[in-house]
Amino acid sequence: MRPVSRAGEAGLLRSIFKTFGGPGRGPILLGSGDDAAAIRVPAGRALVVSQDDQVEGTHFQRSWTDPYRLAGRLIRINLSDLAAMGGARPLACTVSAGLPASLPEAWFRRFLSGLAAHSRRHGLPVAGGNLSRSSRLFFSLAIFGSLPPRSLVRRSGARPGDILAGVGPVGDAAAGLRLLRGKRPVPGWARPLVRRFWEPEPRLNEARRLAGRASSMMDNSDGLRRSIETLAASSGKGFAVRLDEIPASRPLARWCGQRRISLRRFQLDGGEDYGLLFTVPPRDWAAVQKAVPAVYRLGEATVGRGVRIDGSGRSRGFEHFR
Amino acid sequence: MRPVSRAGEAGLLRSIFKTFGGPGRGPILLGSGDDAAAIRVPAGRALVVSQDDQVEGTHFQRSWTDPYRLAGRLIRINLSDLAAMGGARPLACTVSAGLPASLPEAWFRRFLSGLAAHSRRHGLPVAGGNLSRSSRLFFSLAIFGSLPPRSLVRRSGARPGDILAGVGPVGDAAAGLRLLRGKRPVPGWARPLVRRFWEPEPRLNEARRLAGRASSMMDNSDGLRRSIETLAASSGKGFAVRLDEIPASRPLARWCGQRRISLRRFQLDGGEDYGLLFTVPPRDWAAVQKAVPAVYRLGEATVGRGVRIDGSGRSRGFEHFR
Numbered sequence: 001m002r003p004v005s006r007a008g009e010a011g012l013l014r015s016i017f018k019t020f021g022g023p024g025r026g027p028i029l030l031g032s033g034d035d036a037a038a039i040r041v042p043a044g045r046a047l048v049v050s051q052d053d054q055v056e057g058t059h060f061q062r063s064w065t066d067p068y069r070l071a072g073r074l075i076r077i078n079l080s081d082l083a084a085m086g087g088a089r090p091l092a093c094t095v096s097a098g099l100p101a102s103l104p105e106a107w108f109r110r111f112l113s114g115l116a117a118h119s120r121r122h123g124l125p126v127a128g129g130n131l132s133r134s135s136r137l138f139f140s141l142a143i144f145g146s147l148p149p150r151s152l153v154r155r156s157g158a159r160p161g162d163i164l165a166g167v168g169p170v171g172d173a174a175a176g177l178r179l180l181r182g183k184r185p186v187p188g189w190a191r192p193l194v195r196r197f198w199e200p201e202p203r204l205n206e207a208r209r210l211a212g213r214a215s216s217m218m219d220n221s222d223g224l225r226r227s228i229e230t231l232a233a234s235s236g237k238g239f240a241v242r243l244d245e246i247p248a249s250r251p252l253a254r255w256c257g258q259r260r261i262s263l264r265r266f267q268l269d270g271g272e273d274y275g276l277l278f279t280v281p282p283r284d285w286a287a288v289q290k291a292v293p294a295v296y297r298l299g300e301a302t303v304g305r306g307v308r309i310d311g312s313g314r315s316r317g318f319e320h321f322r
Numbered sequence: 323m324r325p326v327s328r329a330g331e332a333g334l335l336r337s338i339f340k341t342f343g344g345p346g347r348g349p350i351l352l353g354s355g356d357d358a359a360a361i362r363v364p365a366g367r368a369l370v371v372s373q374d375d376q377v378e379g380t381h382f383q384r385s386w387t388d389p390y391r392l393a394g395r396l397i398r399i400n401l402s403d404l405a406a407m408g409g410a411r412p413l414a415c416t417v418s419a420g421l422p423a424s425l426p427e428a429w430f431r432r433f434l435s436g437l438a439a440h441s442r443r444h445g446l447p448v449a450g451g452n453l454s455r456s457s458r459l460f461f462s463l464a465i466f467g468s469l470p471p472r473s474l475v476r477r478s479g480a481r482p483g484d485i486l487a488g489v490g491p492v493g494d495a496a497a498g499l500r501l502l503r504g505k506r507p508v509p510g511w512a513r514p515l516v517r518r519f520w521e522p523e524p525r526l527n528e529a530r531r532l533a534g535r536a537s538s539m540m541d542n543s544d545g546l547r548r549s550i551e552t553l554a555a556s557s558g559k560g561f562a563v564r565l566d567e568i569p570a571s572r573p574l575a576r577w578c579g580q581r582r583i584s585l586r587r588f589q590l591d592g593g594e595d596y597g598l599l600f601t602v603p604p605r606d607w608a609a610v611q612k613a614v615p616a617v618y619r620l621g622e623a624t625v626g627r628g629v630r631i632d633g634s635g636r637s638r639g640f641e642h643f644r
Binding site for chain 2: 029030033034035036037038039040041043046047048049050051052053055057058059080081082084085088091092094095096098127128129130132133134135136138140142143144145147149152154155156217218219234
């Protein structure tokens with residue numbers, strides 16, 4: 001397998017510019033191939049920016065990773081941040097790659113194919129980026145979107161009495177990650193869990209229907225418990241939470257059953273879901289249920305601080321550095 | 323020394339939000355601390371975006387790196403990309419950090435201080451970012467600026483007869499990097515070279531004076547020879563280059579003399595300079611010299627392709643993957 005060091009930076013850049021360059025289209029005035037890219041932001045809209053990474057050994061292992069799917073996940077988790085602000089419309093992204101000299105060129109080319117395919121599917125042109133040599137493989141994607149400033153939904157707007165709710169599967173992706181990390185082949189019935197890990201669904205449409213109604217919103221990528229705690233801390237409020245309405249997929253229930261672990265606790269602490277967590281004033285709850293039928297109710301915001309969760313023991317969410 | 327793993331992600335994020343968060347100011351509608359940041363782009367201006375990284379073992383070694391200065395370099399090299407597009411006005415940036423669990427917390431806090439200080443100095447608010455665990459320390463900065471679309475200067479506009487010129491020191495930063503990598507202490511007379519490495523000057527003001535006159539422009543961070551070749555390839559033209567007008571600092575001449583290496587060849591192949599390389603139609607050359615007195619002339623664009631350099635042997639520019 002020819003390593004990227006044989007292709008050299010010039011060779012890699014040529015294929016990158018061929019894939020992502022060319023004259024500007026849509027919001028792109030100038031794409032990949034110059035010192036920077038230039039993008040047209042629609043008048044009257046705010047620019048929404050975020051950055052999220054995938055690092056080998058932390059977020060994925062090459063042994064169980066298809067680079068095509070990894071590229072898709074990188075795009076999807078960043079789109080999820082645009083969703084969490086109120087469903088910002090994607091404009092473009094830039095991607096930095098840190099590549100070990102020994103990385104097979106074919107691996108990187110497959111990553112680029114995945115990036116191109118998901119970029120088209122999600123209407124998110126890759127407008128530029130950077131290549132570095134790095135003994136540890138990593139990708140850092142910066143995403144740009146736009147939305148009317150009044151549609152911006154922050155983490156800090158929950159008021160006492162507001163209903164806490166979520167949308168999107170809970171726990172599937174974390175189980176999928178454990179299946180990938182495991183030594184055994186993934187049985188057919190469990191493959192949807194693995195798919196949830198690689199293909200978290202950015203909730204852009206749901207977020208747009210919630211914007212204007214939700215008093216606070218974020219994505220729940222760090223696990224439901226920790227995300228609820230973050231929303232509480234950002235809003236300076238507390239939450240009384242019940243777990244009985246959280247949706248549980250059939251494969252997840254089966255997987256938890258086989259491993260004799262508590263489904264509810266796993267859903268609380270799993271992480272990787274990239275669904276939305278939000279609050280709405282009680283008067284808007286019926287409208288929200290109608291606009292986004294898949295929402296599930298988690299509880300209510302309280303005057304006092306702190307999060308009380310019924311029907312679960314204490315345990316920790318995902319902590320990146322431990 | 324307490325490692326970052328002891329502080330934990332939550333503790334690190336708290337100090338990051340304390341340093342960079344808070345209510346929006348200037349173009350920042352919503353800064354660090356939410357799923358994404360929101361930025362106001364002035365009406366009628368194009369958004370200019372770029373991303374550039376610093377990876378341990380590739381761009382720096384911890385043994386000779388002050389994290390405060392590293393943060394400054396990260397900001398400056400990205401500002402240089404805004405300059406190279408025609409002097410785009412900085413709006414904000416986001417920063418992703420990949421941190422080994424064993425990294426001393428004090429090291430990272432000093433990096434954050436440097437980021438905050440340089441962010442203020444250059445009017446470039448840090449609007450967000452990401453923290454990941456990574457066995458290899460890296461930083462990826464995405465920068466956002468704005469400029470009127472008609473001020474955009476690409477790499478591809480050189481026409482036959484245009485004068486090829488540059489601005490900024492050439493070779494100093496590369497010598498500074500070699501001094502840092504060396505085993506010996508840096509003598510007093512050579513410290514300006516090290517400073518050029520850590521503090522490359524983003525040529526925003528010069529670039530603004532060149533925009534509207536320059537037919538093509540880029541920064542010369544990959545070495546003068548390679549940058550000239552890139553500009554030639556992007557424009558589909560050639561260049562006839564002479565080296566006699568390139569400025570050479572006294573410490574660089576002394577350093578090259580001591581090592582018995584050719585000053586001109588070192589300047590051609592050094593890299594790390596982050597000066598500007600550009601072309602202007604001959605009729606505008608006098609005006610450019612008046613507007614930016616420090617410019618030096620390198621040659622002319624030719625009809626035929628390829629770069630001919632007088633007064634130097636063949637050698638290679640910086641190749642990231644070899």
